[in-house]
Amino acid sequence: MKKENVVRITKLLLDFMFFAGILVTVTLPFTISWITDLYPNVIRTHYTEYVIIYFSLGLLAIAILGELRKMFRTILKGDCFVYDNVVSLQRMGTYSFMIAAISLVRNLIYLTNAMSVVILVFMVAGLFSKVLAFVFEDAVRYKEENDLTI
Secondary structure (H helix, E strand, O other): OOHHHHHHHHHHHHHHHHHHHHHHHHOHHHHHHHHOOOOHHHHHHOHHHHHHHHHHHHHHHHHHHHHHHHHHHHHHHOOOOOHHHHHHHHHHHHHHHHHHHHHHHHHHHOOOHHHHHHHHHHHHHHHHHHHHHHHHHHHHHHHHHHHHHO
């Protein structure tokens, strides 16, 4: 599969996830209320906390997807080593750490192994994004130096 096709398919997937994430986040109060019928003892007693926590997690996930969409625009233009991508990677790292922290709070309300995995995944994602931001920053600096040389 060609590089351009992979990038375009990934961009379409990101767009779908971005808009689906908005829809899911906006409808959370209704869907959590509906799920209450399945798990009445847990969710009914903490309904407000669940809505606030999952709404916050949804907003942060949408923010990460938004930053990825911005980065993919630069890739599609053929100029991915720009300072805006460094900023996006830094933000994604921060958002990932925030997701991990909020998930930790959620785990205090109702402990699950799955949420513990989410915490670990987003801690690693946050660290990975921050390190990639440093790498991109160096790449941007080298690119700008080369552009000035030519």
